[in-house]
Amino acid sequence: AQSVTQLDSHVSVSEGTPVLLRCNYSSSYSPSLFWYVQHPNKGLQLLLKYTSAATLVKGINGFEAEFKKSETSFHLTKPSAHMSDAAEYFCVVTSRDDKIIFGKGTRLHILP
Amino acid sequence: NAGVTQTPKFRVLKTGQSMTLLCAQDMNHEYMYWYRQDPGMGLRLIHYSVGEGTTAKGEVPDGYNVSRLKKQNFLLGLESAAPSQTSVYFCASTPGTAYGYTFGSGTRLTVV
Numbered sequence: 681a682q683s684v685t686q687l688d689s690h691v692s693v694s695e696g697t698p699v700l701l702r703c704n705y706s707s708s709y710s711p712s713l714f715w716y717v718q719h720p721n722k723g724l725q726l727l728l729k730y731t732s733a734a735t736l737v738k739g740i741n742g743f744e745a746e747f748k749k750s751e752t753s754f755h756l757t758k759p760s761a762h763m764s765d766a767a768e769y770f771c772v773v774t775s776r777d778d779k780i781i782f783g784k785g786t787r788l789h790i791l792p
Numbered sequence: 793n794a795g796v797t798q799t800p801k802f803r804v805l806k807t808g809q810s811m812t813l814l815c816a817q818d819m820n821h822e823y824m825y826w827y828r829q830d831p832g833m834g835l836r837l838i839h840y841s842v843g844e845g846t847t848a849k850g851e852v853p854d855g856y857n858v859s860r861l862k863k864q865n866f867l868l869g870l871e872s873a874a875p876s877q878t879s880v881y882f883c884a885s886t887p888g889t890a891y892g893y894t895f896g897s898g899t900r901l902t903v904v
Binding site for chain 1: 823825827832833834835836837840842850882884889890891892893895896897898
């Protein structure tokens with residue numbers, strides 16, 4: 681069965697410093713992987729997706745993620761955090777039976 | 793604008809009352825999903841549909857029923873609401889699980 685684990689429930693970084701949000705997945709096949717962002721009291725917006733093409737995926741707002749099959753990881757990074765990046769981030773994996781499975785989320789705090 | 797529309801946006805129910813949440817999409821997507829979001833739990837799949845006339849159970853289906861009589865609509869029903877069903881409900885759709893998902897803006901339901 682597919683599963684996804686977000687290793688940190690909260691991450692705090694200073695504005696202008698790098699961001700790293702960690703995600704590990706478990707899958708018996710080659711899944712599609714996604715990162716979504718949810719700003720307070722808002723819906724979910726797609727940041728980026730991996731679907732077996734390039735392993736380094738670039739998304740919106742300067743975010744990118746690298747798919748590492750050997751480590752079963754799909755960590756989200758950004759070189760320089762901005763105050764507007766404060767939100768909750770979800771790592772998502774597809775399953776063979778057409779379900780989409782969410783991690784429990786990482787709340788990103790940006791310190792001035 | 794094309795997308796996923798959820799109605800209503802807010803609702804307060806008394807224990808034992810029934811209601812139906814409507815999800816409508818105008819993108820001709822085959823797959824539709826209902827999730828609930830609770831603090832610290834991420835999004836959990838309630839039911840989903842891979843095409844008109846089909847439905848399947850997700851992770852937390854108890855207490856909910858669904859119908860997909862028309863391709864563009866996916867209805868979520870609560871027959872006898874319980875306080876444990878207080879949550880934010882999100883609907884999503886996709887043409888296929890590798891493409892990413894479009895989410896509605898959510899329905900905030902409180903059961904008292």
